[in-house]
Amino acid sequence: AQSVTQLDSQVPVFEEAPVELRCNYSSSVSVYLFWYVQYPNQGLQLLLKYLSGSTLVKGINGFEAEFNKSQTSFHLRKPSVHISDTAEYFCAVSGPNFNKFYFGSGTKLNVKP
Amino acid sequence: DVKVTQSSRYLVKRTGEKVFLECVQDMDHENMFWYRQDPGLGLRLIYFSYDVKMKEKGDIPEGYSVSREKKERFSLILESASTNQTSMYLCASSSAGPNYGYTFGSGTRLTVV
Known part of the structure; x- marks a missing residue:
């Protein structure tokens, strides 16, 4: 079975500053990894995904994430955040032969002017 | 784009x-x-389905059931609603092809009084 830990429940940051949202996973098999974003009162949108290949994955809205197999991490980064990035971010993991996803508890990113 | 529609907001x-x-x-x-x-x-998984008329329990199935009579439709049923089922409910769909990943609906915020 897989599990996901998002280490920070809330991350406050000033506009134009860089941000990193942390995600660690545990799994006994190879995994697929995802980051989703949820804006207030909306469903979840896919930001980016790692299936295979390059460990640095670029997504929408200037976000990127790096898969680190030795540290079992998939941290999300953005070099310069905007007010519009204020949202909740979820990391998710899925095994290779199974479509079932496991989600972390979410990180609320609060971008301040 | 894939669209997942939940009947009630x-x-x-x-x-x-x-x-x-x-x-x-x-x-x-x-x-x-x-x-x-x-x-x-x-996010906690209640039920999922891989095919018409098939269903599998997720992590928290107690108090819920599901129905999938047609491929495009997946219904969640609360047999006897209780206040601890007040929550946001999210539906998602996926295929195992090149666009691997979930697409979410906008969610239904259910309040049981």
Whole structure:
């Protein structure tokens, strides 16, 4: 079975500053990894995904994430955040032969002017 | 784009009522899922389905059932609603092809009074 830990429940940051949202996973098999974003009162949108290949994955809205197999991490980064990035971010993991996803508890990113 | 439509955005029901939450997807996805989302707990899987008339229990199936009579439609049923089922309910669909990943609906915020 897989599990996901998002280490920070809330991350406050000033506009134009860089941000990193942390995600660690545990799994006994190879995994697929995802980051989703949820804006207030909306469903979840896919930001980016790692299936295979390059460990640095670029997504929408200037976000990127790096898969680190030795540290079992998939941290999300953005070099310069905007007010519009204020949202909740979820990391998710899925095994290779199974479509079932496991989600972390979410990180609320609060971008301040 | 794949669209996942949840029939109600907000719903208020009384304790003991039978409640139906409907979800329809338009991209012929094989897999469909129901999650509930609660603050600090992230998304928890209630039930999922890999094919018509098939269903599998997720992590928190107690108090819920599902129905999948057609490929595009996946219904979540609360047989006798209770106040601890007040939550945001999210439906998702996926296929195992190149676009691997979930597409979510906008969610149904259910309040049981």
